[in-house]
Amino acid sequence: MLVASGHKLYFYSNSSRDDALSRIEIDFLIAKSKVSNKHNISPIEVKSSKNYTLTSLQKFRAKFAQRTRLCMAGGIRDIFLFKDPTLLLGSAAVLVVALILNLATGSFKLGFTGQPIAHTQWLWNFLGMGLVGYGSVLLGGCPLRQTILAGEGNSDSAVTVLGFLAGAAVSHNFGLASSGQGATTAGKIATLVGFAVITLIALAVMKKQARS
The missing domain is CATH 1.10.20 (Histone, subunit A)
Known part of the structure; x- marks a missing residue:
């Protein structure tokens, strides 16, 4: 299946006697066709039963990730x-x-009540963070991870962080941001529009990938 998908197959083995962490056998290493600055190699372990361990995969991840x-x-x-x-x-x-x-x-202060910027409108709390999570899945990482990757030199994440800053500026200057008094009407509309826009982007990307 991997060969039929166009992948070149590589096997990794290290039988070090001195370092137990380095004693690893990985069935397949799949490389990206185009090298980027993250996630260029994927290790794959193949198992034939339900009762198995992932020792080599864990060691590989600990050593190289x-x-x-x-x-x-x-x-x-x-x-x-x-x-x-x-x-x-x-x-x-x-x-x-x-x-x-x-x-x-x-x-x-425990809970949302009395916090400087938090409110107790649970639905909009949930939807706001749900929108963040939804976008993070499509980005491949949460805002904190994107910030750290940007610091490591990842250009895609750097653009994402600039988008965070621009979004924060728009939210606070156009009355979208919530306060201790609750979510604003404009903020609620923006949240729903955000779900729609992200869904359209996801569908467009899926359609493009299906064509390719």
């Missing part, structure tokens, strides 16, 4: 798929430090 892209979704994925808490520990550290600083300065 970048592990500093603070991503909550990626951390939760790694906990369940690889039993690896590394990414999640980074996110947890951010939360713990923020909690300590808020407690130390007397700024901690």
Whole structure:
């Protein structure tokens, strides 16, 4: 199937006696046809039964993958798929430090009530963050991850971060941003329009990929 899809097949093996982490066998390494600055190689392990381990895949990921892209979704994925808490520990550290600083300065308030910019209109809280999540899936990473990738020199992510800044400027200067008093009418309309626009973009990309 891989060959029929146009992939060249590569096998990776390292039988190091000195470093247990380096003892790896990966069935297939699939390279991108065009090299970019992220995700150029995908390791593939083939298993023949339901009872299997992913030891080599975990070692390969630990040895070669970048592990500093603070991503909550990626951390939760790694906990369940690889039993690896590394990414999640980074996110947890951010939360713990923020909690300590808020407690130390007397700024901690549990819940949405009484927060400087939060409101208790649960539906629009949910839809707003749902729109962020929806867009992040299509971008291939959450806003924090895009910011970190931009710092690593990823031009696509740099454009995304500039889009964040432009979006924030538009939201605050044209009455779209919510406040402690609740979501604005313009903000609600913008949220619904955002869902529609992102869906149209996703469908257009899917149609283009189907043609190619």
